Amino acid sequence: MISRDRNYSTEAIVIDRRAYGEADRILIVFTPNYGRLDVIAKGASKAKSRSGPYLDLCSWVNLELATGRDLEVVRSATPVRAFPSFHDDLQRFCHASYLVELVKVITHAEEPHKAVFELLSRSLVLLDEGVDAWMVTRHFEMALLNELGYRPQLFRCVGCDDEITAQVNAYSAMLGGLLCPACRDLDPQAIPLSVNAQKYLRLLQREGLTAVARLKPTLTERAEIQQALETYARFVADRDLRSLRALHELNLDVST
Amino acid sequence: MSSNYGSGVAQPVVTLTQELAKLPGIGPKTASRLAYHILKTNREDAVALAEAIIEVKDRVSMCPICFNMTEQVPCEICSDPRRERTICVVQDPLDVVALERTHEYRGKYHVLHGAISPVDGITPDKLRIAELIERVKTESPDEVIVFTNLDLNGDATAVYLHRQLTPLGVNVSRPASGLPVGSDLEYADEMTLGRALTGRRIF
Numbered sequence: 001m002i003s004r005d006r007n008y009s010t011e012a013i014v015i016d017r018r019a020y021g022e023a024d025r026i027l028i029v030f031t032p033n034y035g036r037l038d039v040i041a042k043g044a045s046k047a048k049s050r051s052g053p054y055l056d057l058c059s060w061v062n063l064e065l066a067t068g069r070d071l072e073v074v075r076s077a078t079p080v081r082a083f084p085s086f087h088d089d090l091q092r093f094c095h096a097s098y099l100v101e102l103v104k105v106i107t108h109a110e111e112p113h114k115a116v117f118e119l120l121s122r123s124l125v126l127l128d129e130g131v132d133a134w135m136v137t138r139h140f141e142m143a144l145l146n147e148l149g150y151r152p153q154l155f156r157c158v159g160c161d162d163e164i165t166a167q168v169n170a171y172s173a174m175l176g177g178l179l180c181p182a183c184r185d186l187d188p189q190a191i192p193l194s195v196n197a198q199k200y201l202r203l204l205q206r207e208g209l210t211a212v213a214r215l216k217p218t219l220t221e222r223a224e225i226q227q228a229l230e231t232y233a234r235f236v237a238d239r240d241l242r243s244l245r246a247l248h249e250l251n252l253d254v255s256t
Numbered sequence: 257m258s259s260n261y262g263s264g265v266a267q268p269v270v271t272l273t274q275e276l277a278k279l280p281g282i283g284p285k286t287a288s289r290l291a292y293h294i295l296k297t298n299r300e301d302a303v304a305l306a307e308a309i310i311e312v313k314d315r316v317s318m319c320p321i322c323f324n325m326t327e328q329v330p331c332e333i334c335s336d337p338r339r340e341r342t343i344c345v346v347q348d349p350l351d352v353v354a355l356e357r358t359h360e361y362r363g364k365y366h367v368l369h370g371a372i373s374p375v376d377g378i379t380p381d382k383l384r385i386a387e388l389i390e391r392v393k394t395e396s397p398d399e400v401i402v403f404t405n406l407d408l409n410g411d412a413t414a415v416y417l418h419r420q421l422t423p424l425g426v427n428v429s430r431p432a433s434g435l436p437v438g439s440d441l442e443y444a445d446e447m448t449l450g451r452a453l454t455g456r457r458i459f
Binding site for chain 1: 280281372373374375376377378379380381407408409411412415416419436438439443445446447448450
């Protein structure tokens, strides 16, 4: 944990919020230098609050904070960038909700992760700019898991350590990588992946978003890729992800 | 939290504190203060509070048409023939109170009891949206005003309702949004200023 002055400022993205008391809001924010922080914004729900409009879910803001007894206290909030499309596009809003929820459940309190902050802010910007939401979300899952030390093993079998060959192999969330057909039974829950789905995941892991943007996976391949990454993210989070369930229920998880 | 109250505190006080702490916005310390306040107050006031809680639970129920809280079924507003043929959709019963206080709206209401919130697991099936769609089909209102909060959840709900209701041939509108009365322009955020400009009106 990085030591802080009594009053300090930081960039932050709101990753959860709830109403508290008459008009206060308790927020969980993710910051580059202090990681995940719990803060209270007093009077944020009042119509005339100066900082309230900037403290909604996914807001990217500069915060002036004061160290409180239990929670950090928001002294002021100014916007870094607004995401107007989240207000009128349900699909983008649900995807953005999933990204912030994933950061909330996978990261630990007050552990700084500059790279995760950059990944989250960049992904929210891409979602807002209209880039394929499915692709942005898959890239985010892969990059977040890589960054936090859960990099999936896609090149060698996690059972026998043999090199993975171009055939249908299975993805094991429990073991964190691909299983060759000989080791498939090590995890009965492992998800079979076609050769193209494996190629997509490898390219996503090694070269990122720009590289996979050239690929056009079929709907079946998309479903395989999505299932592998979502299952792994849920396994690492060790809990059900509510926004992911909302994405499925609203049928907004696939690209339109 | 029960362990915090277990030592040296009479059991009825512990129970009362625990019950009060279940209320929204009441933390363990406030619950404890309220419990001791009730303990110090005279018996008549404490009984009046307890009876008021029981009465509200016994006599107030949900209107089967608009889902507002009511003493009569259907509620006063739904059974008033003078009300206009518009439905104002709000998130919570308190929003009805706020809108009625303006005396500007003469139509009916529909209370959703929340707004779509993916991170809280609130999807349309957990709100009174299916009932609203049925109501629009049977009542054929002139207009549905989606008066949900102007935050991300409220807007997401409005977008969803717009998509569901427009095919039914009803006009769906959203309230004007802009600057609160008495506010300074320099402190307004860009979305509010943008919406205030878009929704401006001629003098």
